[in-house]
Amino acid sequence: MTKPFMFEKPLGMRDTLPVLFETKAAIRNKMSDEIKKWGYQFIETPALEYYETIGEESAILDQKLFKLLDKQGHTLVLRPDMTTPIARVAASKLLDKRIPLRLAYCANVYRAQQREGGRPAEFEQMGIECIGNKSVSADAEMIALLVDALKAAGLQDFKIAIGHIGFLQELFLSVLGNEERASVLRKFLYEKNYVGYREHVKSLTLSSIDKQRLIEFSALRGGEATLSKALGLLEGDAGRETLSELQELAALLKEFGVDQYVSFDLTLVSHMSYYTGMLFEVYAGQVGSPIGSGGRYDNLLEKFGWNAPATGFAVRMDRLVQALGEPQQEMVSELVLFSPERRIEAFESAKAKRAEGKIVTIQDLNAVQDVDAFTKTFSEVHFFVGNGGSKQ
């Protein structure tokens, strides 16, 4: 353990300098305006929560939690996600007048990194949760609103892949017979290791027909036709209902006019273990990791004492900023540079310009060490110096 250098920050922690700050702020405002227009209400929850209430339910690996002890001896965590705290607030019935409940958030979440590698340990998520709503139209609303929010942020080139954890699970259990064998295959899919998946399927003691079904399943990605192909893989009732949910979802997404942004990927598995139904990931442009994800989680609220179905999504703001590519222009400020004898004039001039909506920095000339370097960073410089006129 070496002493940190004076400017160092903990692993995965970053500063956001002015240009990126304004870029993020502009995107955040456009997205949150769209989310509000759909009737979602923003709330904020604390950065620290009890491990026993939020940490354990959050579906984030224990080793990724930032933990600390409070003075009373409880273990606290820095919130690793927002869905669980929102579930806590929703279940506390402080907001129970309007069910289905539509809540939104924009907040930093915290996931400890094990090693240097460029992944942030603190990152901003904007998301929504629709709670107490078991209809497929609520799931469709998630995707339609996600499309509108991303478009409002300025994103054009993106694709939402939709799967269904229930379908995958029912198919696996009906073919493999037990959860242990299903979990091995799920892990290959979670890692998007399709080669490993196929090798593993071949090694299983299964009929060649069942092996073929599992192999064909692993290729179930594409347009709406994917759903008909999936139907062809079924024997008996297992998976039929979940598939018809996806078919209804597909119809709804057409009606919302967002079907061109959508494809189906029935092999989709999330690291968030609380999903129970349809789930999705958004990919954009050249960004390698999903810029957002979501899905239905019908059992999480129950852990807070309210047996309510729910569905939601979260967008990773850092990846969205990366996908958009265009940084905000640096804030353009004019400069009013003054010497003491003319400062009244200077202050009045700055005030008048600000009233017109301009950005104006005022500066006492005597306190500037390198006037050339300083003035160079402004769009315009107004000198109120000596007894001459205003040199521009």
Add this chain to the structure above:
Amino acid sequence: MTKPFMFEKPLGMRDTLPVLFETKAAIRNKMSDEIKKWGYQFIETPALEYYETIGEESAILDQKLFKLLDKQGHTLVLRPDMTTPIARVAASKLLDKRIPLRLAYCANVYRAQQREGGRPAEFEQMGIECIGNKSVSADAEMIALLVDALKAAGLQDFKIAIGHIGFLQELFLSVLGNEERASVLRKFLYEKNYVGYREHVKSLTLSSIDKQRLIEFSALRGGEATLSKALGLLEGDAGRETLSELQELAALLKEFGVDQYVSFDLTLVSHMSYYTGMLFEVYAGQVGSPIGSGGRYDNLLEKFGWNAPATGFAVRMDRLVQALGEPQQEMVSELVLFSPERRIEAFESAKAKRAEGKIVTIQDLNAVQDVDAFTKTFSEVHFFVGNGGSKQ
């Protein structure tokens, strides 16, 4: 140690529900717009910092720090203030083109509470720092901008009390002879315990003239005349220069047109030990604690390797919201309630209304358990149900 109840939050941690969220957001936007107009650039720093770099320099009592260990064995802290992280960023010279440097922030800071008592352990601060600027006009700029920012937020009834830690310290040392005795008196002033202060002065072994000077000093609060009175207490040079700084500041504040918001309080002592010059506190309406504070800190940047003078302020957003009193109106949403057969119409209607800037919630009627309770929470309800017309 009892297991926390499922809805419980750690000591001093709070949820912000929709009405308060929007109230805070509106105030935050108005204030930050004004701060930007003065040429300040917003940045963000991480919630977690190394204890050895930020925790130790932050002037916050060690027992108020939230500490945790990272996997490398370093102690981390949740940032207890923003001035120290901003000093770290400024000194790292990532932004060194424009000196004096003008930076702003709006962020939550974290201070552990020892017991239940209503004080938040997480609270939002908006503030600015002007770094590399030793002029009194920079100090005046802090106060002028603070006035404009509070007025932009809608606050009218507020008062800024200005002191000077250098004046107090020089007077104390010249009368008392050593720092140990000075620190005892400072503590009384910090606690605003003027009775205790006077009792203590009476008990000291000092000439009756010196006792009288210290007693008179403790009443140095009021308008600009306070500064002349302070001059009358001096013997020799000690305190003269700091007082003339305050006189220049008073003149500048008149020129900025903000003198009506200002009074002087030469007994002002801050809990932030890094202040070296003028310092101030803002009080508003019925709020018992200061809604903001600031001052000059010429030695903090040096700890990060840059010997630069600096001055700044921070506003406590929770207390400002309390001072403003007026909560934002609850977001008014219309409701489009639909049954499956008319959902296309419903989606189109909602889309058209949103395009007009309206807030419109869409909801599948079949997924609502208590339609009366649900519809009651909306400003207008549009039914797209059955084959009839649009019932309003």
